[in-house]
Amino acid sequence: MSGVSSVTLGARMLRLDPRDDRGSILPLVAGFGALALAVVLLVSAATSLYLERTRLYTLADGAALAAAESFDLASVRPTAEGTLRPRLTDPEVRAAAADYLERAPGSRLEQLRLVAASTPDGLSARVTLAAAWAPPVLSVLVPEGIPLRVTATSRSVFD
Numbered sequence: 001m002s003g004v005s006s007v008t009l010g011a012r013m014l015r016l017d018p019r020d021d022r023g024s025i026l027p028l029v030a031g032f033g034a035l036a037l038a039v040v041l042l043v044s045a046a047t048s049l050y051l052e053r054t055r056l057y058t059l060a061d062g063a064a065l066a067a068a069e070s071f072d073l074a075s076v077r078p079t080a081e082g083t084l085r086p087r088l089t090d091p092e093v094r095a096a097a098a099d100y101l102e103r104a105p106g107s108r109l110e111q112l113r114l115v116a117a118s119t120p121d122g123l124s125a126r127v128t129l130a131a132a133w134a135p136p137v138l139s140v141l142v143p144e145g146i147p148l149r150v151t152a153t154s155r156s157v158f159d
Contacts, residue, residue: 038141045135045142052109052133057150059104059112060129063097064154067117067125070096071156084158088119097127110134115149126153 070093071086079085097117109131116128128151135142 041137041139042141044137045139048136049133049146052131053148053150056109056112056129056131056148057152059101059109060127060150060152061154062104063100063114063117063129064125064127064152066100067093067096067119067127068154068156070125076158085123086156086158087122088125088156089122090118093117093119093125093127097125101129124153124155126151 068088071088072092075087075089076084077087094114094117098114101112101114111130111132113130114127115130117125119125128149130147130149133146133148134144138144
């Protein structure tokens with residue numbers, strides 16, 4: 001045997017003062033610091049992603065509004081009820097949306113592209129935009145280059 005019995009070892013452990021502060025809290029502080037840093041990085045990435053999607057949707061909404069108002073006055077026709085209705089065409093809608101995106105101040109998004117611009121019923125303009133989002137701080141926790149895609153619809157009203 002090694003000369004130390006389990007009874008002697010147990011007696012030594014009972015004599016230890018529970019208020020004895022031998023050891024270090026450095027691993028605990030480092031662990032909580034790493035956890036806090038990870039939370040800050042994730043929250044900033046989530047906020048950045050939300051703001052980028054909001055900017056993209058704002059651009060799509062503006063492009064849809066510009067496209068819905070792009071009708072030619074010669075295409076305005078009276079309906080059976082006696083109201084005037086403009087008629088939109090897909091080429092007009094696409095051209096107006098592309099023109100809006102070229103002139104829009106917020107169109108500096110990464111890989112911004114006009115995916116689709118059409119009129120489903122001749123009165124509305126539907127615009128779909130796509131862009132890529134890059135996190136503000138590259139890390140292992142957040143993937144790089146998440147694709148964003150939004151669709152906005154605007155209706156042309158002629159009163």
